[in-house]
Amino acid sequence: MGCDGGTIPKRHELVKGPKKVEKVDKNAELAAKWKYCALSQEKLRRPIVACELGRLYNKDAVIEYLLDKSAERPNVEVASHIRGIKDVKELNLTDNPEWEGERRNAKGDRYEDMHCSMFICPVVGLEMNGKHKFCYLQTCGCVFSERALREVKTEICHKCGDPFRDEDIVVLNGSKEEQEKLKNTMEERRAKAKTGKKSKKTSGVEALSKHVDSKGSSESKSAPVNEENSSGSSSSDSAPGPSGCSKMVKPSAAVGSKRSIQDMDGKSEAYKSLFTTHSSAKRTKDQISNWVTHTPYHF
Template sequence: MGCDGGTIPKRHELVKGPKKVEKVDKDAELVAQWNYCALSQEILRRPIVACELGRLYNKDAVIEFLLDKSSEKALGKAASHIKSIKNVTELRLSDNPAWEGDKGNTKGDKHDDLQRARFICPVVGLEMNGRHRFCFLRCCGCVFSERALREIKAEVCHTCGAAFQEDDVIVLNGTKEDVETLKGRMEERRLRARLGKKTKKPKAAESVSKLDVGEANGSSAGKVGKPPCGATKRPIAASEESEAYKSLFTSHSSAKRSKEESAHWVTHTSYCF
């Protein structure tokens, strides 16, 4: 009992064991998160935006996603929480002077260091390659390392000076715990926005009703000065108008003629003869 060549099969060759769990390469995952759009899977290029959950996108990919009204959208789960362009923030990134891109590898004989990041922290100089935690501010879109915000505590942005709160700080490509925290904040903000719109609508209705009441009062006040339908009218002759104005009417004395001056009702024409 054997195989060709007189070999004897071993047990692991005949009995299939449990499948090995494929481990995701962490380096490849970091490169995908920090260098490629989470929606279109294309390389990130300016303008770059980030959502309220800390994911990175190309702005044109987000616009195409919002304009596409079809029911089946490719990779729609990555941006299902984006309902309008207001739900994303355009990032203000600081370029890394040590990053050359593809310029130094035109012949294809040079190894590309994918861990060399395109952008850095403008405060402490850390590279934005996934090895360090980065975050951005919703109020202005400036991007910093978490170390910079932790060590240099301030209530204004380090770059543009815009005031921000703790709720405005969003971690980029954070852990599952970070995403859950950011999702809770996002839902709270949207709930407050909906409640704010509902409270504004009754106020607008009240202002419209007040205007209607004012117009009704004004119209009724205007009708007070007019005489009622059954009131007697004063004749022109008894009015206080000028004589020239009174002479325009037939009731004036100048318009009355005597019998001699008035013409006979019989009309003499040449057709009668």
């Protein structure tokens, strides 16, 4: 049978089968992870930072996100675990000598290698393009390939020489299982930090209370001793001596009493005249002038 136009439909035009699953290009997926910021989707440029889950960001994008979290962004969920700038680490990357820049194929007459990366491993020389696993150290921020850390086992950073532990190694752009493992370690680390802060606060309050209690008890103990000493000294001063006459006690000058410079005998008259207490600085009522306010119409 034909249609109105005399055409004969084919089977694939009448029978619809299941939709084909669209396959994502692996090169495009790797470029999105290793060449673009996970938050702003812009090209990675120095300074580059990484979070505790191993995602790569531009430092400017992270700072803008922390300053204004209410702004609309395409991938806010990616950075939801970042509370402050201390939750990210600036990476110490090694430049690739074969990288010619973004405009190396401006005319379009050259073969463009999609796997060529801006950075490499300083130990093995592998390019950081997603084909090989790369890690960074939370202590210093240096980036190495997993092969370098596995083959050259050491507890000192290959690039800067700072010591590190296995717990400080974070995989960059790892799989879902690796990211879940990193997330669990991050939550445990933050929980330990909170408990440590609480214990420090409680210990500080207890030490302060003990110091106050000890100070109060020492003052209470020293109070009756002072009273006895004062009563004993007064009785000894008022008691008559062997000749039958009481001792005359001279009143001592108060501690910290101020003495006028004009009463000092060792100072010269020129030195005393520098101060306002000198007789030359004093004026009579006729010499004292009053402030006069002029109106804007007075000339």
